[in-house]
Amino acid sequence: MSRRGLCVCADDYGLHPRVNAAVLRLIEHGRLQATGAMVGAPGWRDGAGALSRVKRAAPDRLDVGLHLDLTEYPLTLAPRGLAGWWFAGPGSETALRREIAAQLDAFESTLGQTPDYLDGHQHVHQFPRVRDALMEEMSLRYPGRQxxxxxxxxxxxxxxxxxxxALGQHGLARRAALLGFRQNRRLLGVYDFDGDAARYATRLRGWLHVSGDGDLLMCHPALGPVPGDGIAEARVREFEVLDSPLFDVELRRLGIATAPMSRLLATPASLAEPATASPRELPRA
Known part of the structure:
Protein backbone atom coordinates (compact mmCIF):
# COMPACT_ATOMS: atom_id res chain seq x y z
CA MET A 1 0.00 0.00 0.00
CA SER A 2 1.40 3.42 -0.97
CA ARG A 3 1.61 5.87 1.88
CA ARG A 4 -0.28 9.14 2.02
CA GLY A 5 0.90 12.02 4.15
CA LEU A 6 -1.24 13.61 6.84
CA CYS A 7 -0.52 16.38 9.35
CA VAL A 8 -2.33 16.31 12.69
CA CYS A 9 -2.53 19.82 14.14
CA ALA A 10 -3.64 20.97 17.61
CA ASP A 11 -5.16 24.43 17.83
CA ASP A 12 -5.20 26.83 20.80
CA TYR A 13 -1.78 26.32 22.41
CA GLY A 14 -1.55 29.00 25.09
CA LEU A 15 -5.25 29.03 25.92
CA HIS A 16 -4.78 27.29 29.27
CA PRO A 17 -2.13 25.16 31.03
CA ARG A 18 -4.30 22.06 30.52
CA VAL A 19 -4.33 22.67 26.78
CA ASN A 20 -0.58 23.24 26.77
CA ALA A 21 0.09 20.05 28.74
CA ALA A 22 -2.08 17.97 26.41
CA VAL A 23 -0.42 19.34 23.29
CA LEU A 24 3.09 18.79 24.66
CA ARG A 25 2.28 15.23 25.65
CA LEU A 26 0.80 14.41 22.26
CA ILE A 27 3.88 15.86 20.57
CA GLU A 28 6.09 13.76 22.83
CA HIS A 29 4.10 10.64 21.91
CA GLY A 30 4.35 11.40 18.20
CA ARG A 31 0.65 12.09 17.71
CA LEU A 32 0.93 15.73 16.61
CA GLN A 33 2.99 17.32 13.87
CA ALA A 34 1.79 20.91 14.26
CA THR A 35 0.32 23.29 16.82
CA GLY A 36 -0.92 26.86 16.64
CA ALA A 37 -0.14 29.47 19.30
CA MET A 38 -2.59 31.97 20.78
CA VAL A 39 -0.04 34.57 21.86
CA GLY A 40 -2.47 36.76 23.80
CA ALA A 41 -4.15 33.98 25.75
CA PRO A 42 -3.65 33.47 29.50
CA GLY A 43 -1.55 30.31 29.21
CA TRP A 44 0.85 31.50 26.53
CA ARG A 45 3.49 33.18 28.66
CA ASP A 46 4.03 30.15 30.91
CA GLY A 47 3.73 27.62 28.11
CA ALA A 48 5.88 29.26 25.45
CA GLY A 49 9.21 28.15 26.89
CA ALA A 50 8.31 24.45 26.86
CA LEU A 51 7.03 24.68 23.30
CA SER A 52 10.18 26.48 22.21
CA ARG A 53 12.38 23.76 23.72
CA VAL A 54 10.40 21.03 21.96
CA LYS A 55 10.65 22.83 18.64
CA ARG A 56 14.39 23.42 18.97
CA ALA A 57 14.99 19.79 19.89
CA ALA A 58 13.34 18.46 16.72
CA PRO A 59 12.65 21.31 14.28
CA ASP A 60 11.88 19.01 11.36
CA ARG A 61 9.23 17.04 13.28
CA LEU A 62 6.95 19.90 14.32
CA ASP A 63 5.39 22.95 12.69
CA VAL A 64 4.61 25.77 15.12
CA GLY A 65 2.30 28.44 13.77
CA LEU A 66 0.41 31.54 14.79
CA HIS A 67 -3.23 30.83 15.58
CA LEU A 68 -4.42 34.36 14.84
CA ASP A 69 -6.94 35.31 17.52
CA LEU A 70 -9.31 38.23 16.99
CA THR A 71 -12.27 36.96 19.02
CA GLU A 72 -10.95 36.10 22.50
CA TYR A 73 -7.52 37.50 23.38
CA PRO A 74 -6.27 39.98 20.76
CA LEU A 75 -3.38 42.22 21.77
CA THR A 76 -4.30 45.68 20.46
CA LEU A 77 -8.02 45.40 19.66
CA ALA A 78 -11.12 44.71 21.68
CA PRO A 79 -12.39 41.14 21.14
CA ARG A 80 -15.08 40.97 18.49
CA GLY A 81 -17.40 38.11 17.54
CA LEU A 82 -17.18 36.33 14.21
CA ALA A 83 -20.09 38.31 12.77
CA GLY A 84 -18.26 41.53 13.56
CA TRP A 85 -15.22 40.40 11.61
CA TRP A 86 -17.26 38.97 8.75
CA PHE A 87 -19.02 42.31 8.25
CA ALA A 88 -15.94 44.44 8.90
CA GLY A 89 -16.07 47.32 6.49
CA PRO A 90 -13.55 49.53 4.69
CA GLY A 91 -11.17 51.24 7.04
CA SER A 92 -10.61 48.21 9.25
CA GLU A 93 -7.44 47.15 7.43
CA THR A 94 -5.11 49.48 9.34
CA ALA A 95 -6.27 48.21 12.73
CA LEU A 96 -6.12 44.62 11.49
CA ARG A 97 -2.57 45.05 10.17
CA ARG A 98 -1.52 46.50 13.51
CA GLU A 99 -3.05 43.56 15.42
CA ILE A 100 -1.58 40.96 13.06
CA ALA A 101 1.84 42.58 13.33
CA ALA A 102 1.59 42.65 17.13
CA GLN A 103 0.76 38.94 17.28
CA LEU A 104 3.57 38.07 14.87
CA ASP A 105 5.97 40.20 16.93
CA ALA A 106 4.90 38.39 20.10
CA PHE A 107 5.34 35.00 18.43
CA GLU A 108 8.78 35.80 17.04
CA SER A 109 10.15 37.49 20.14
CA THR A 110 9.04 34.64 22.40
CA LEU A 111 9.94 31.64 20.23
CA GLY A 112 12.87 33.17 18.37
CA GLN A 113 11.62 32.06 14.96
CA THR A 114 9.16 32.94 12.26
CA PRO A 115 5.93 30.93 12.26
CA ASP A 116 5.89 27.81 10.12
CA TYR A 117 2.27 28.55 9.24
CA LEU A 118 -0.67 30.83 9.99
CA ASP A 119 -4.31 30.14 10.55
CA GLY A 120 -7.12 31.71 12.55
CA HIS A 121 -8.92 30.99 15.78
CA GLN A 122 -12.44 30.00 14.69
CA HIS A 123 -11.13 30.23 11.09
CA VAL A 124 -11.24 34.03 11.14
CA HIS A 125 -8.10 34.21 8.96
CA GLN A 126 -10.17 33.52 5.85
CA PHE A 127 -12.70 36.33 6.35
CA PRO A 128 -12.42 38.90 3.52
CA ARG A 129 -10.91 41.90 5.37
CA VAL A 130 -8.81 39.71 7.64
CA ARG A 131 -7.27 37.62 4.87
CA ASP A 132 -6.33 40.69 2.87
CA ALA A 133 -4.61 42.33 5.84
CA LEU A 134 -2.97 39.04 6.84
CA MET A 135 -1.46 38.27 3.46
CA GLU A 136 -0.33 41.84 2.92
CA GLU A 137 1.52 41.78 6.24
CA MET A 138 2.99 38.34 5.56
CA SER A 139 4.13 39.27 2.06
CA LEU A 140 6.05 42.26 3.39
CA ARG A 141 7.37 40.48 6.45
CA TYR A 142 8.47 37.17 4.92
CA PRO A 143 9.52 37.76 1.31
CA GLY A 144 10.92 34.62 -0.23
CA ARG A 145 10.09 32.36 2.72
CA GLN A 146 6.39 32.54 3.34
CA ALA A 166 -18.21 28.90 2.53
CA LEU A 167 -17.01 31.61 4.91
CA GLY A 168 -13.94 32.37 2.84
CA GLN A 169 -12.00 29.35 1.59
CA HIS A 170 -12.33 30.15 -2.11
CA GLY A 171 -11.24 33.76 -1.70
CA LEU A 172 -8.33 32.75 0.51
CA ALA A 173 -7.21 30.09 -1.97
CA ARG A 174 -7.31 32.49 -4.92
CA ARG A 175 -5.27 35.13 -3.12
CA ALA A 176 -2.85 32.57 -1.69
CA ALA A 177 -2.19 31.18 -5.17
CA LEU A 178 -1.65 34.69 -6.55
CA LEU A 179 0.86 35.56 -3.83
CA GLY A 180 2.60 32.18 -3.72
CA PHE A 181 1.43 30.93 -0.32
CA ARG A 182 1.26 27.15 0.01
CA GLN A 183 -1.77 25.50 1.59
CA ASN A 184 -2.85 22.12 2.87
CA ARG A 185 -5.12 20.21 0.49
CA ARG A 186 -8.23 19.80 2.68
CA LEU A 187 -9.30 20.25 6.31
CA LEU A 188 -10.47 17.32 8.42
CA GLY A 189 -11.59 17.20 12.05
CA VAL A 190 -14.65 19.46 11.80
CA TYR A 191 -17.59 18.40 13.97
CA ASP A 192 -20.02 19.83 16.55
CA PHE A 193 -17.98 18.77 19.61
CA ASP A 194 -20.76 16.46 20.74
CA GLY A 195 -20.81 12.76 21.71
CA ASP A 196 -18.57 10.66 23.92
CA ALA A 197 -15.04 9.35 23.44
CA ALA A 198 -16.26 6.35 21.44
CA ARG A 199 -18.14 8.67 19.11
CA TYR A 200 -15.03 10.80 18.61
CA ALA A 201 -13.00 7.66 17.92
CA THR A 202 -15.52 6.68 15.24
CA ARG A 203 -15.31 10.13 13.69
CA LEU A 204 -11.53 10.02 13.80
CA ARG A 205 -11.54 6.69 12.03
CA GLY A 206 -13.77 8.17 9.35
CA TRP A 207 -11.51 11.19 8.83
CA LEU A 208 -8.46 8.97 8.54
CA HIS A 209 -10.26 6.70 6.09
CA VAL A 210 -11.11 9.56 3.69
CA SER A 211 -7.85 11.46 4.15
CA GLY A 212 -5.59 12.11 1.19
CA ASP A 213 -2.02 13.21 0.74
CA GLY A 214 -1.50 16.73 2.03
CA ASP A 215 -4.63 16.89 4.20
CA LEU A 216 -4.68 18.54 7.63
CA LEU A 217 -6.52 17.00 10.59
CA MET A 218 -7.19 19.60 13.27
CA CYS A 219 -7.90 18.84 16.93
CA HIS A 220 -8.41 20.69 20.23
CA PRO A 221 -7.05 18.56 23.10
CA ALA A 222 -6.79 19.32 26.81
CA LEU A 223 -5.73 17.25 29.82
CA GLY A 224 -8.75 18.39 31.81
CA PRO A 225 -11.70 20.79 31.54
CA VAL A 226 -10.78 24.41 30.85
CA PRO A 227 -12.94 26.67 33.06
CA GLY A 228 -15.42 28.70 31.04
CA ASP A 229 -14.57 26.99 27.76
CA GLY A 230 -17.52 26.04 25.58
CA ILE A 231 -15.87 22.86 24.31
CA ALA A 232 -14.17 21.87 27.56
CA GLU A 233 -15.40 18.29 27.70
CA ALA A 234 -14.83 17.68 23.99
CA ARG A 235 -11.19 18.70 24.44
CA VAL A 236 -10.71 16.02 27.10
CA ARG A 237 -12.33 13.35 24.92
CA GLU A 238 -10.12 14.28 22.00
CA PHE A 239 -7.01 13.99 24.12
CA GLU A 240 -8.02 10.55 25.44
CA VAL A 241 -8.51 9.16 21.95
CA LEU A 242 -5.49 10.80 20.35
CA ASP A 243 -3.20 9.76 23.20
CA SER A 244 -4.28 6.14 22.96
CA PRO A 245 -1.81 3.79 21.22
CA LEU A 246 -4.81 2.64 19.21
CA PHE A 247 -4.53 5.78 17.10
CA ASP A 248 -1.17 4.65 15.75
CA VAL A 249 -2.63 1.31 14.71
CA GLU A 250 -5.31 2.98 12.62
CA LEU A 251 -2.71 5.13 10.89
CA ARG A 252 -0.63 2.09 10.06
CA ARG A 253 -3.60 0.02 8.96
CA LEU A 254 -4.61 2.71 6.48
CA GLY A 255 -1.07 3.36 5.24
CA ILE A 256 -0.95 6.94 6.52
CA ALA A 257 2.39 8.62 7.25
CA THR A 258 2.24 11.64 9.53
CA ALA A 259 4.55 14.64 9.09
CA PRO A 260 4.55 18.42 9.50
CA MET A 261 2.66 20.11 6.69
CA SER A 262 5.76 22.06 5.71
CA ARG A 263 7.44 18.73 4.90
CA LEU A 264 4.39 17.35 3.12
CA LEU A 265 4.25 20.42 0.92
CA ALA A 266 7.93 20.02 0.05
CA THR A 267 8.39 16.24 -0.23
CA PRO A 268 6.48 13.21 -1.48
CA ALA A 269 4.34 11.37 1.06
CA SER A 270 6.62 8.36 0.79
CA LEU A 271 9.32 10.40 2.52
CA ALA A 272 7.13 11.31 5.47
CA GLU A 273 7.80 9.75 8.85
CA PRO A 274 5.98 6.38 9.11
CA ALA A 275 3.37 6.05 11.83
CA THR A 276 4.22 3.73 14.70
CA ALA A 277 2.40 0.46 15.24
CA SER A 278 0.31 -0.94 18.06
CA PRO A 279 -1.54 -4.27 18.19
CA ARG A 280 -5.08 -2.96 18.56
CA GLU A 281 -7.54 -0.77 16.67
CA LEU A 282 -9.49 2.28 17.75
CA PRO A 283 -12.61 1.33 19.71
CA ARG A 284 -15.86 1.30 17.81
CA ALA A 285 -18.99 3.04 19.02
Missing part, protein backbone atom coordinates in the same frame (compact mmCIF):
# COMPACT_ATOMS: atom_id res chain seq x y z
CA UNK A 147 4.69 30.35 5.94
CA UNK A 148 1.97 28.05 4.69
CA UNK A 149 -1.67 29.02 5.23
CA UNK A 150 -4.45 26.76 6.48
CA UNK A 151 -7.07 25.97 3.87
CA UNK A 152 -10.58 25.20 5.12
CA UNK A 153 -11.56 23.25 2.02
CA UNK A 154 -13.83 20.59 3.40
CA UNK A 155 -12.68 17.00 3.52
CA UNK A 156 -16.04 15.48 4.50
CA UNK A 157 -19.73 16.08 3.89
CA UNK A 158 -21.95 17.82 6.40
CA UNK A 159 -23.33 21.25 7.21
CA UNK A 160 -20.52 22.52 9.43
CA UNK A 161 -17.61 21.64 7.09
CA UNK A 162 -19.56 23.23 4.23
CA UNK A 163 -20.32 26.35 6.27
CA UNK A 164 -16.71 26.86 7.34
CA UNK A 165 -15.57 26.46 3.75
Missing amino acids: PWLRSTKRGTAGFKPALIQ
Whole structure:
Protein backbone atom coordinates (compact mmCIF):
# COMPACT_ATOMS: atom_id res chain seq x y z
CA MET A 1 0.00 0.00 0.00
CA SER A 2 1.40 3.42 -0.97
CA ARG A 3 1.61 5.87 1.88
CA ARG A 4 -0.28 9.14 2.02
CA GLY A 5 0.90 12.02 4.15
CA LEU A 6 -1.24 13.61 6.84
CA CYS A 7 -0.52 16.38 9.35
CA VAL A 8 -2.33 16.31 12.69
CA CYS A 9 -2.53 19.82 14.14
CA ALA A 10 -3.64 20.97 17.61
CA ASP A 11 -5.16 24.43 17.83
CA ASP A 12 -5.20 26.83 20.80
CA TYR A 13 -1.78 26.32 22.41
CA GLY A 14 -1.55 29.00 25.09
CA LEU A 15 -5.25 29.03 25.92
CA HIS A 16 -4.78 27.29 29.27
CA PRO A 17 -2.13 25.16 31.03
CA ARG A 18 -4.30 22.06 30.52
CA VAL A 19 -4.33 22.67 26.78
CA ASN A 20 -0.58 23.24 26.77
CA ALA A 21 0.09 20.05 28.74
CA ALA A 22 -2.08 17.97 26.41
CA VAL A 23 -0.42 19.34 23.29
CA LEU A 24 3.09 18.79 24.66
CA ARG A 25 2.28 15.23 25.65
CA LEU A 26 0.80 14.41 22.26
CA ILE A 27 3.88 15.86 20.57
CA GLU A 28 6.09 13.76 22.83
CA HIS A 29 4.10 10.64 21.91
CA GLY A 30 4.35 11.40 18.20
CA ARG A 31 0.65 12.09 17.71
CA LEU A 32 0.93 15.73 16.61
CA GLN A 33 2.99 17.32 13.87
CA ALA A 34 1.79 20.91 14.26
CA THR A 35 0.32 23.29 16.82
CA GLY A 36 -0.92 26.86 16.64
CA ALA A 37 -0.14 29.47 19.30
CA MET A 38 -2.59 31.97 20.78
CA VAL A 39 -0.04 34.57 21.86
CA GLY A 40 -2.47 36.76 23.80
CA ALA A 41 -4.15 33.98 25.75
CA PRO A 42 -3.65 33.47 29.50
CA GLY A 43 -1.55 30.31 29.21
CA TRP A 44 0.85 31.50 26.53
CA ARG A 45 3.49 33.18 28.66
CA ASP A 46 4.03 30.15 30.91
CA GLY A 47 3.73 27.62 28.11
CA ALA A 48 5.88 29.26 25.45
CA GLY A 49 9.21 28.15 26.89
CA ALA A 50 8.31 24.45 26.86
CA LEU A 51 7.03 24.68 23.30
CA SER A 52 10.18 26.48 22.21
CA ARG A 53 12.38 23.76 23.72
CA VAL A 54 10.40 21.03 21.96
CA LYS A 55 10.65 22.83 18.64
CA ARG A 56 14.39 23.42 18.97
CA ALA A 57 14.99 19.79 19.89
CA ALA A 58 13.34 18.46 16.72
CA PRO A 59 12.65 21.31 14.28
CA ASP A 60 11.88 19.01 11.36
CA ARG A 61 9.23 17.04 13.28
CA LEU A 62 6.95 19.90 14.32
CA ASP A 63 5.39 22.95 12.69
CA VAL A 64 4.61 25.77 15.12
CA GLY A 65 2.30 28.44 13.77
CA LEU A 66 0.41 31.54 14.79
CA HIS A 67 -3.23 30.83 15.58
CA LEU A 68 -4.42 34.36 14.84
CA ASP A 69 -6.94 35.31 17.52
CA LEU A 70 -9.31 38.23 16.99
CA THR A 71 -12.27 36.96 19.02
CA GLU A 72 -10.95 36.10 22.50
CA TYR A 73 -7.52 37.50 23.38
CA PRO A 74 -6.27 39.98 20.76
CA LEU A 75 -3.38 42.22 21.77
CA THR A 76 -4.30 45.68 20.46
CA LEU A 77 -8.02 45.40 19.66
CA ALA A 78 -11.12 44.71 21.68
CA PRO A 79 -12.39 41.14 21.14
CA ARG A 80 -15.08 40.97 18.49
CA GLY A 81 -17.40 38.11 17.54
CA LEU A 82 -17.18 36.33 14.21
CA ALA A 83 -20.09 38.31 12.77
CA GLY A 84 -18.26 41.53 13.56
CA TRP A 85 -15.22 40.40 11.61
CA TRP A 86 -17.26 38.97 8.75
CA PHE A 87 -19.02 42.31 8.25
CA ALA A 88 -15.94 44.44 8.90
CA GLY A 89 -16.07 47.32 6.49
CA PRO A 90 -13.55 49.53 4.69
CA GLY A 91 -11.17 51.24 7.04
CA SER A 92 -10.61 48.21 9.25
CA GLU A 93 -7.44 47.15 7.43
CA THR A 94 -5.11 49.48 9.34
CA ALA A 95 -6.27 48.21 12.73
CA LEU A 96 -6.12 44.62 11.49
CA ARG A 97 -2.57 45.05 10.17
CA ARG A 98 -1.52 46.50 13.51
CA GLU A 99 -3.05 43.56 15.42
CA ILE A 100 -1.58 40.96 13.06
CA ALA A 101 1.84 42.58 13.33
CA ALA A 102 1.59 42.65 17.13
CA GLN A 103 0.76 38.94 17.28
CA LEU A 104 3.57 38.07 14.87
CA ASP A 105 5.97 40.20 16.93
CA ALA A 106 4.90 38.39 20.10
CA PHE A 107 5.34 35.00 18.43
CA GLU A 108 8.78 35.80 17.04
CA SER A 109 10.15 37.49 20.14
CA THR A 110 9.04 34.64 22.40
CA LEU A 111 9.94 31.64 20.23
CA GLY A 112 12.87 33.17 18.37
CA GLN A 113 11.62 32.06 14.96
CA THR A 114 9.16 32.94 12.26
CA PRO A 115 5.93 30.93 12.26
CA ASP A 116 5.89 27.81 10.12
CA TYR A 117 2.27 28.55 9.24
CA LEU A 118 -0.67 30.83 9.99
CA ASP A 119 -4.31 30.14 10.55
CA GLY A 120 -7.12 31.71 12.55
CA HIS A 121 -8.92 30.99 15.78
CA GLN A 122 -12.44 30.00 14.69
CA HIS A 123 -11.13 30.23 11.09
CA VAL A 124 -11.24 34.03 11.14
CA HIS A 125 -8.10 34.21 8.96
CA GLN A 126 -10.17 33.52 5.85
CA PHE A 127 -12.70 36.33 6.35
CA PRO A 128 -12.42 38.90 3.52
CA ARG A 129 -10.91 41.90 5.37
CA VAL A 130 -8.81 39.71 7.64
CA ARG A 131 -7.27 37.62 4.87
CA ASP A 132 -6.33 40.69 2.87
CA ALA A 133 -4.61 42.33 5.84
CA LEU A 134 -2.97 39.04 6.84
CA MET A 135 -1.46 38.27 3.46
CA GLU A 136 -0.33 41.84 2.92
CA GLU A 137 1.52 41.78 6.24
CA MET A 138 2.99 38.34 5.56
CA SER A 139 4.13 39.27 2.06
CA LEU A 140 6.05 42.26 3.39
CA ARG A 141 7.37 40.48 6.45
CA TYR A 142 8.47 37.17 4.92
CA PRO A 143 9.52 37.76 1.31
CA GLY A 144 10.92 34.62 -0.23
CA ARG A 145 10.09 32.36 2.72
CA GLN A 146 6.39 32.54 3.34
CA PRO A 147 4.69 30.35 5.94
CA TRP A 148 1.97 28.05 4.69
CA LEU A 149 -1.67 29.02 5.23
CA ARG A 150 -4.45 26.76 6.48
CA SER A 151 -7.07 25.97 3.87
CA THR A 152 -10.58 25.20 5.12
CA LYS A 153 -11.56 23.25 2.02
CA ARG A 154 -13.83 20.59 3.40
CA GLY A 155 -12.68 17.00 3.52
CA THR A 156 -16.04 15.48 4.50
CA ALA A 157 -19.73 16.08 3.89
CA GLY A 158 -21.95 17.82 6.40
CA PHE A 159 -23.33 21.25 7.21
CA LYS A 160 -20.52 22.52 9.43
CA PRO A 161 -17.61 21.64 7.09
CA ALA A 162 -19.56 23.23 4.23
CA LEU A 163 -20.32 26.35 6.27
CA ILE A 164 -16.71 26.86 7.34
CA GLN A 165 -15.57 26.46 3.75
CA ALA A 166 -18.21 28.90 2.53
CA LEU A 167 -17.01 31.61 4.91
CA GLY A 168 -13.94 32.37 2.84
CA GLN A 169 -12.00 29.35 1.59
CA HIS A 170 -12.33 30.15 -2.11
CA GLY A 171 -11.24 33.76 -1.70
CA LEU A 172 -8.33 32.75 0.51
CA ALA A 173 -7.21 30.09 -1.97
CA ARG A 174 -7.31 32.49 -4.92
CA ARG A 175 -5.27 35.13 -3.12
CA ALA A 176 -2.85 32.57 -1.69
CA ALA A 177 -2.19 31.18 -5.17
CA LEU A 178 -1.65 34.69 -6.55
CA LEU A 179 0.86 35.56 -3.83
CA GLY A 180 2.60 32.18 -3.72
CA PHE A 181 1.43 30.93 -0.32
CA ARG A 182 1.26 27.15 0.01
CA GLN A 183 -1.77 25.50 1.59
CA ASN A 184 -2.85 22.12 2.87
CA ARG A 185 -5.12 20.21 0.49
CA ARG A 186 -8.23 19.80 2.68
CA LEU A 187 -9.30 20.25 6.31
CA LEU A 188 -10.47 17.32 8.42
CA GLY A 189 -11.59 17.20 12.05
CA VAL A 190 -14.65 19.46 11.80
CA TYR A 191 -17.59 18.40 13.97
CA ASP A 192 -20.02 19.83 16.55
CA PHE A 193 -17.98 18.77 19.61
CA ASP A 194 -20.76 16.46 20.74
CA GLY A 195 -20.81 12.76 21.71
CA ASP A 196 -18.57 10.66 23.92
CA ALA A 197 -15.04 9.35 23.44
CA ALA A 198 -16.26 6.35 21.44
CA ARG A 199 -18.14 8.67 19.11
CA TYR A 200 -15.03 10.80 18.61
CA ALA A 201 -13.00 7.66 17.92
CA THR A 202 -15.52 6.68 15.24
CA ARG A 203 -15.31 10.13 13.69
CA LEU A 204 -11.53 10.02 13.80
CA ARG A 205 -11.54 6.69 12.03
CA GLY A 206 -13.77 8.17 9.35
CA TRP A 207 -11.51 11.19 8.83
CA LEU A 208 -8.46 8.97 8.54
CA HIS A 209 -10.26 6.70 6.09
CA VAL A 210 -11.11 9.56 3.69
CA SER A 211 -7.85 11.46 4.15
CA GLY A 212 -5.59 12.11 1.19
CA ASP A 213 -2.02 13.21 0.74
CA GLY A 214 -1.50 16.73 2.03
CA ASP A 215 -4.63 16.89 4.20
CA LEU A 216 -4.68 18.54 7.63
CA LEU A 217 -6.52 17.00 10.59
CA MET A 218 -7.19 19.60 13.27
CA CYS A 219 -7.90 18.84 16.93
CA HIS A 220 -8.41 20.69 20.23
CA PRO A 221 -7.05 18.56 23.10
CA ALA A 222 -6.79 19.32 26.81
CA LEU A 223 -5.73 17.25 29.82
CA GLY A 224 -8.75 18.39 31.81
CA PRO A 225 -11.70 20.79 31.54
CA VAL A 226 -10.78 24.41 30.85
CA PRO A 227 -12.94 26.67 33.06
CA GLY A 228 -15.42 28.70 31.04
CA ASP A 229 -14.57 26.99 27.76
CA GLY A 230 -17.52 26.04 25.58
CA ILE A 231 -15.87 22.86 24.31
CA ALA A 232 -14.17 21.87 27.56
CA GLU A 233 -15.40 18.29 27.70
CA ALA A 234 -14.83 17.68 23.99
CA ARG A 235 -11.19 18.70 24.44
CA VAL A 236 -10.71 16.02 27.10
CA ARG A 237 -12.33 13.35 24.92
CA GLU A 238 -10.12 14.28 22.00
CA PHE A 239 -7.01 13.99 24.12
CA GLU A 240 -8.02 10.55 25.44
CA VAL A 241 -8.51 9.16 21.95
CA LEU A 242 -5.49 10.80 20.35
CA ASP A 243 -3.20 9.76 23.20
CA SER A 244 -4.28 6.14 22.96
CA PRO A 245 -1.81 3.79 21.22
CA LEU A 246 -4.81 2.64 19.21
CA PHE A 247 -4.53 5.78 17.10
CA ASP A 248 -1.17 4.65 15.75
CA VAL A 249 -2.63 1.31 14.71
CA GLU A 250 -5.31 2.98 12.62
CA LEU A 251 -2.71 5.13 10.89
CA ARG A 252 -0.63 2.09 10.06
CA ARG A 253 -3.60 0.02 8.96
CA LEU A 254 -4.61 2.71 6.48
CA GLY A 255 -1.07 3.36 5.24
CA ILE A 256 -0.95 6.94 6.52
CA ALA A 257 2.39 8.62 7.25
CA THR A 258 2.24 11.64 9.53
CA ALA A 259 4.55 14.64 9.09
CA PRO A 260 4.55 18.42 9.50
CA MET A 261 2.66 20.11 6.69
CA SER A 262 5.76 22.06 5.71
CA ARG A 263 7.44 18.73 4.90
CA LEU A 264 4.39 17.35 3.12
CA LEU A 265 4.25 20.42 0.92
CA ALA A 266 7.93 20.02 0.05
CA THR A 267 8.39 16.24 -0.23
CA PRO A 268 6.48 13.21 -1.48
CA ALA A 269 4.34 11.37 1.06
CA SER A 270 6.62 8.36 0.79
CA LEU A 271 9.32 10.40 2.52
CA ALA A 272 7.13 11.31 5.47
CA GLU A 273 7.80 9.75 8.85
CA PRO A 274 5.98 6.38 9.11
CA ALA A 275 3.37 6.05 11.83
CA THR A 276 4.22 3.73 14.70
CA ALA A 277 2.40 0.46 15.24
CA SER A 278 0.31 -0.94 18.06
CA PRO A 279 -1.54 -4.27 18.19
CA ARG A 280 -5.08 -2.96 18.56
CA GLU A 281 -7.54 -0.77 16.67
CA LEU A 282 -9.49 2.28 17.75
CA PRO A 283 -12.61 1.33 19.71
CA ARG A 284 -15.86 1.30 17.81
CA ALA A 285 -18.99 3.04 19.02
